[in-house]
Amino acid sequence: MQYRKFGNTGAEISVLGFGCMRLPEIRKDDKSYIDEDLAMPMLMRAYELGINYFDSAPYYCNSNSESAMGRALKSVRDKIYLSTKIPMEKYEKKGDFRKQLENSLAKMETDYVDFYHFWGINKATADKINKNDIMSEVRECREQGLLRHISFSFHDAPESVKYIIDGVPGLESILCQYNLLDRSNEAMLEYAKEKGLGTAVMGPVGGGRLSPPTGLYEKLTGKKSSATYEVALRFVMGNPNISCALSGMETVEMLEKNVKIADIAGEITAEEWARLGEAMEEVAKFRDLYCTGCKYCMPCPAGIDIPKLFEFYTHVNVYGLGEGIKGSYKWYKKNPWGEGKTFAHCVDCGSCEKKCPQKLSIRKELERVCEVLENL
Ligand code: SF4
Ligand code: SF4
Known part of the structure; x- marks a missing residue:
C-alpha cells in the first residue's frame, strides 16, 4: 500500500481509503441491518492490507455504518484514521455541533474522530458556519480531544469550493466526487492542495458504473484487456493532487482487487494520465452533441x-x-x-x-x- 501526505494535517493516509457506505446488509423483519459476519472481517482485512483511512456518515447503511465501522476496527483504533460527518441541517443553535459529534462518537465507540466533515456543504452552509461561528465550537471540541481535524465534503458546483475554502478559514481536508466520467472538480482539487488541504475523492469508479470490465479501455487506448474499472482507479490515483481515493467496497474480493491496483498506483506516468484524460474528453464530445x-x-x-x-x-x-x-x-x-x-x-x-x-x-x-x- 502506498501512503500519501494528507495536506498539512500531518497524517499520511493510504492512497486507497475505505468508504463505508455500501457495507453488506441483510434484511430482517422488513428492516436493514449490516451483515456483521461479512462486514466486520472485511473491514479488518482492509486494515491488514494497509488501508488506514475509513470514512462513514450518520445515515449510511440505514444509519448503521458508523457503528459497524467503529466496532470492527476498535482493536486497531490508534493505528487508523476514522472519518465521519455532521449533517448540517441538524445544526440549529449553539451546541448542536458538539451534540452531533457526540452522537457519532457514541456510535463509533471511540473518544475522538480524526476527520470530522461538514457534510455536503455549499455556499449557503459556508455562510451558516461563519454566521453561527461554528468554528469556535470546532476549536472547543478539538481542545477537549473530541476531534483531530475539521474537513468538508461537497456535491455542489465546483466554483463553490474556492468560496468555501477561502471563506471558512481552518478547513483541513476536502472530500468530493472525482472520476474519469466526472472531472469537474479537478481544478478545485488542485486549488485545495495548493492551500494545504488534504484531498480525498469519492466515486473513483463512477459509483460502480465504471466497475464492470467493458470496451472503454479499448476505445480509449486501442489496446485489449484490462478492466475499465482498473483504468478508472489508476486514473484517479495517478492524479498527483489527490491523496486518497475512497472506494465503497462490498466484498473481500473487491477489496483485494482494489488493493492490488493501489499497490501499483502512481506507476501511471503523467503523460499516460493526460492521454487517458484527453481521450475521454474526445469521447465525451459525442455526448455533448446530444x-x-x-x-x-x-x-x-x-x-x-x-x-x-x-x-x-x-x-x-x-x-x-x-x-x-x-x-x-x-x-x-x-x-x-x-x-x-x-x-x-x-x-x-x-x-x-x-x-x-x-x-x-x-x-x-x-x-x-x-x-x-x-x-x-
Ligand atoms: S434534454 Fe435538453 S433541456 Fe434537458 S438536460 Fe438535455 S439538453 Fe438540457
Ligand atoms: S412531455 Fe411532459 S411528461 Fe413527457 S417527458 Fe416531457 S415534460 Fe415530462
Whole structure:
C-alpha cells in the first residue's frame, strides 16, 4: 500500500481509503441491518492490507455504518484514521455541533474522530458556519480531544469550493466526487492542495458504473484487456493532487482487487494520465452533441428525470458501459433518489421540449432511450 501526505494535517493516509457506505446488509423483519459476519472481517482485512483511512456518515447503511465501522476496527483504533460527518441541517443553535459529534462518537465507540466533515456543504452552509461561528465550537471540541481535524465534503458546483475554502478559514481536508466520467472538480482539487488541504475523492469508479470490465479501455487506448474499472482507479490515483481515493467496497474480493491496483498506483506516468484524460474528453464530445445535462427541461410534471435517463444512455452508447448502467437503471426505477419514472409515465404535455436549448425531440428520444435501457 502506498501512503500519501494528507495536506498539512500531518497524517499520511493510504492512497486507497475505505468508504463505508455500501457495507453488506441483510434484511430482517422488513428492516436493514449490516451483515456483521461479512462486514466486520472485511473491514479488518482492509486494515491488514494497509488501508488506514475509513470514512462513514450518520445515515449510511440505514444509519448503521458508523457503528459497524467503529466496532470492527476498535482493536486497531490508534493505528487508523476514522472519518465521519455532521449533517448540517441538524445544526440549529449553539451546541448542536458538539451534540452531533457526540452522537457519532457514541456510535463509533471511540473518544475522538480524526476527520470530522461538514457534510455536503455549499455556499449557503459556508455562510451558516461563519454566521453561527461554528468554528469556535470546532476549536472547543478539538481542545477537549473530541476531534483531530475539521474537513468538508461537497456535491455542489465546483466554483463553490474556492468560496468555501477561502471563506471558512481552518478547513483541513476536502472530500468530493472525482472520476474519469466526472472531472469537474479537478481544478478545485488542485486549488485545495495548493492551500494545504488534504484531498480525498469519492466515486473513483463512477459509483460502480465504471466497475464492470467493458470496451472503454479499448476505445480509449486501442489496446485489449484490462478492466475499465482498473483504468478508472489508476486514473484517479495517478492524479498527483489527490491523496486518497475512497472506494465503497462490498466484498473481500473487491477489496483485494482494489488493493492490488493501489499497490501499483502512481506507476501511471503523467503523460499516460493526460492521454487517458484527453481521450475521454474526445469521447465525451459525442455526448455533448446530444444532451448537455443542463436540466432546463426539468421539472417534468410526470416526475421523469429526463437528463438522468439521457445520461444513462450516453454511458451505454458512448462509453460502452452497458453492464454498469443496467444496475444503475434498475436502482433508478426503485427510486432511491427520484421518482423512478420512465417514458411509460410521460403524459405528453410537451413542456420539456419547449425549454430544451438543444432543441431535442425529447419525447421521441426518451421512448428510444428507455427501450434501450429496458433491454440491457
Ligand atoms: S412531455 Fe413527457 S417527458 Fe416531457 S415534460 Fe411532459 S411528461 Fe415530462
Ligand atoms: S433541456 Fe435538453 S439538453 Fe438540457 S438536460 Fe434537458 S434534454 Fe438535455
